[in-house]
Amino acid sequence: MPTRDTPWPDGTPCWIDYGAPDVPAAKAFYGSLFGWDWTADSPEFGGYVNALKNGHQAAGLGPLVDPGASPSWTTYFAAGDAAATCDRIRQAGGTVVVEPMEVGPMGTMVVAADPQGNAFGLWQAGTHTGVQVYGEPGSLAWNDAAVDDPGAAREFYAAVFGFTYDEVPGAEGYTTFATADRPLGGLGGLAPGAPKGWATCFAVASTDDAVAAVEAADGKVTMAPMDTEYGRVAVVSDPWGASFSVMQ
Structure with missing residues (x-):
């Protein structure tokens, strides 16, 4: 089982979390689907909890901050200096939605949007370094973005994180x-x-x-399972409409 308990390199997708309209129901759905246990409720952090896979941090879950917002999964990128990264986001035409906010000793979070x-x-990262288990059943496998203008997006993320790109043939x-x-x-x-x-x-x-379990729990299939050179993948949505993918 690949695990890590030290901060991830800058620019690495290092954490994912879910804003839930119904926290107990979301914990039941994702816990059953991925075999997750949960840390104790944390009223001091708004009820945010960590999902654990075999004792290792796999994801986060908390109530929707804006009750009118749509539930969704958020991808977080590692940033050794969140304030400096925010400066680059603005310079590249993006928006900082939530300014750097300390979350106790665990670390500092930011919410932003690209142009x-x-x-x-x-x-x-502080004491919380992000995902501790990855690439194993019930853990993060991959993060990607589908955008209106891929060329402009590549320029933005290269300016912010220093990304280089390789086209996938076909x-x-x-x-x-x-x-x-x-x-x-x-x-x-x-x-x-x-x-x-x-x-x-x-x-x-x-x-x-996994797809059958999602459907049995009143979720939906957006893209039926299909075989690729990287594995068998499907796109689904949970009972509240939040999209995610599963890959074998």
């Missing part, structure tokens, strides 16, 4: 991004029926079983 309106977060302009020599995620144009913005993909032992 096309796609939301993402920053996490400057993937209609979809590129991976990296800060060194290891792909960290992907970026491409909008596909018919696919959600816009940053998306989270979870590793699962069986894509078909």
Whole structure:
């Protein structure tokens, strides 16, 4: 099981969390789907909890800050200096929605949006270093963005995080991004029926079983399971309409 308990390199998708309209129901849905346990409720942090996979931090979950907002998964990028990264976001034409905010000793968070309106977060690690388990069933496998203008998005994220890009052959302009020599995620144009913005993909032992479990819990299938050279993948939405992917 790949695990990590030290801060992630700058620009790495290092944390994901979910804004839930119904926290107990969301905990039940995702806990059953991914085999997650949960840390104790934290009233001092607005009821935010961490999902644990075999004792390792896998994701976060808390109530929607804006009751009128749509539930969704947020991708956070590691930032050793959140304030300096915010400066680069603004200089590149993005927007800082939530200024750097200390979350006790755990770290500093930011919520931002790129010039096309796609939301993402920053996490400057303190005692909480982000995901501790990844690439295993029930944990984060991949983050990518579907955007209106991929070229402009690549320029923005390169300016903010120093990303370099490699086009995936036969993937209609979809590129991976990296800060060194290891792909960290992907970026491409909008596909018919696919959600816009940053998306989270979870590793699962069986894509078909995961899809069946989502449907049984009143979720929906946006893209039926299909085989790719990277694995068997499907796009689904939870009972509240939040989209995510699963990959075997």
